[in-house]
Amino acid sequence: MKYHFVLKIRQKLNSDLHIPYWVDFITDKSVVIQNLNPEVDALMSSAGLQFWLTREYAPANASWSASEVLHGLDRTYRLVLQQEYTLPDDLLDRLLQLPSVETACELTIGEAHIPQRDLSVQTSLPGSRPADLIYLAFAKALTRGSPQVKIAVLDTGVNLSHPELAGRLLPGADFVDLEGMDTSDFIGDYLGYDDVPEDEVGHGTHVSGIIASRGLQMDEGVAPDCRILPVRVLATMRTGGRLVGAGIIDNINAGIKCAVDWGADIINMSLGIKHTGGGLPHEDVIRYALSKNVTVVAASGNDGSPERYYPGALPGVIAVGAVDYSGQVTAFTSYGANITVVAPGLNIYSSFANNSYAVASGTSQASPFVAGSVGLMKAYAKSMGASLSNQDILSILKNTSDRVDSRLRSVHAGYGLLNLADAFKLLSHQFQ
Numbered sequence: 001m002k003y004h005f006v007l008k009i010r011q012k013l014n015s016d017l018h019i020p021y022w023v024d025f026i027t028d029k030s031v032v033i034q035n036l037n038p039e040v041d042a043l044m045s046s047a048g049l050q051f052w053l054t055r056e057y058a059p060a061n062a063s064w065s066a067s068e069v070l071h072g073l074d075r076t077y078r079l080v081l082q083q084e085y086t087l088p089d090d091l092l093d094r095l096l097q098l099p100s101v102e103t104a105c106e107l108t109i110g111e112a113h114i115p116q117r118d119l120s121v122q123t124s125l126p127g128s129r130p131a132d133l134i135y136l137a138f139a140k141a142l143t144r145g146s147p148q149v150k151i152a153v154l155d156t157g158v159n160l161s162h163p164e165l166a167g168r169l170l171p172g173a174d175f176v177d178l179e180g181m182d183t184s185d186f187i188g189d190y191l192g193y194d195d196v197p198e199d200e201v202g203h204g205t206h207v208s209g210i211i212a213s214r215g216l217q218m219d220e221g222v223a224p225d226c227r228i229l230p231v232r233v234l235a236t237m238r239t240g241g242r243l244v245g246a247g248i249i250d251n252i253n254a255g256i257k258c259a260v261d262w263g264a265d266i267i268n269m270s271l272g273i274k275h276t277g278g279g280l281p282h283e284d285v286i287r288y289a290l291s292k293n294v295t296v297v298a299a300s301g302n303d304g305s306p307e308r309y310y311p312g313a314l315p316g317v318i319a320v321g322a323v324d325y326s327g328q329v330t331a332f333t334s335y336g337a338n339i340t341v342v343a344p345g346l347n348i349y350s351s352f353a354n355n356s357y358a359v360a361s362g363t364s365q366a367s368p369f370v371a372g373s374v375g376l377m378k379a380y381a382k383s384m385g386a387s388l389s390n391q392d393i394l395s396i397l398k399n400t401s402d403r404v405d406s407r408l409r410s411v412h413a414g415y416g417l418l419n420l421a422d423a424f425k426l427l428s429h430q431f432q
Contacts, residue, residue: 272309301334
């Protein structure tokens with residue numbers, strides 16, 4: 001196994017733009033750099049380890065922006081070990097002790113549970129509709145979204161030929177590359193960055209349908225006139241007799257940054273990674289996204305515990321829990337993150353892989369209801385010649401969601417169940 005390490009150093013290297021971006025280095029090793037700084041080089045040499053130096057992130061433009069510099073993206077590097085070494089047990093600790101190193105982590109694979117496909121016909125579902133729970137019709141009377149509002153879906157990809165998503169998809173990318181990792185449990189496409197984010201298992205397609213489907217054989221999406229930016233960051237892994245979405249955490253970070261740099265207004269992440277050591281997962285790049293006024297919406301988790309899943313547990317992220325058809329918080333909703341709101345997440349019928357349909361449950365399904373709703377809000381503001389900041393969005397959700405009890409905020413439900421009627425009444429009042 002060829003190990004990779006990601007290091008954020010305290011001082012950026014001079015003229016570092018000649019250092020290859022790791023995505024490019026996978027297929028083009030015409031530029032090879034084998035040193036970082038004297039401290040790191042000496043430590044790796046003493047351990048008998050040779051590495052190639054690459055940049056963890058690419059600048060959005062020809063040079064690093066002030067926001068990229070502020071969040072340390074310009075001084076974050078990936079060390080790709082050149083052989084399948086046996087590593088010293090304390091290597092990571094020794095790297096972290098170097099004065100020049102701010103953070104260091106080994107590339108690890110994170111998992112995201114993929115709800116099993118339950119049904120294939122909508123007529124098997126209860127009579128109530130998830131859209132009614134959040135008063136979606138009221139919002140759609142004012143706006144159906146806008147093609148100028150881009151919602152990035154970071155997930156298992158999207159079924160690019162699905163009829164429900166025809167005309168809804170922007171060009172995307174596939175950041176899944178497990179080269180050098182243990183891939184014995186993976187199936188399908190798990191090697192090589194490319195621009196074809198095809199979904200093999202349906203999770204990302206299910207999420208995308210909730211956001212922007214045409215409504216051919218399912219309920220129309222929350223924001224059907226918005227556009228989906230598909231970013232594949234999870235491959236398919238078989239574990240314990242079930243399928244999970246799995247990807248390298250730092251490759252997910254690359255997907256987040258590119259979504260921001262490609263103009264996403266909203267990022268939906270129906271996935272969650274536990275914190276297992278080092279810095280918090282996705283922390284720097286989520287801060288970068290928020291600084292660019294990109295709204296990040298994420299699932300809170302599906303084990304019904306106080307476990308924290310990231311990015312949902314990061315400050316500034318809208319963490320979403322799930323409710324059933326009666327508006328009650330589901331038992332599977334994790335509440336370790338500071339949940340912002342809850343939305344429908346039980347037995348949701350939507351598009352699926354291979355041009356099919358399925359029912360699935362989870363906070364993964366609740367999150368796109370909120371991401372799509374934020375898309376409607378941003379589109380409505382644009383139509384009024386205005387814009388909404390992330391703080392504006394949070395204030396609207398905080399003041400218009402339906403409380404589950406007398407408290408302003410509940411551990412299990414945040415500020416309550418999304419209410420688009422009240423949200424758009426408040427928005428309309430603000431724009432009068």
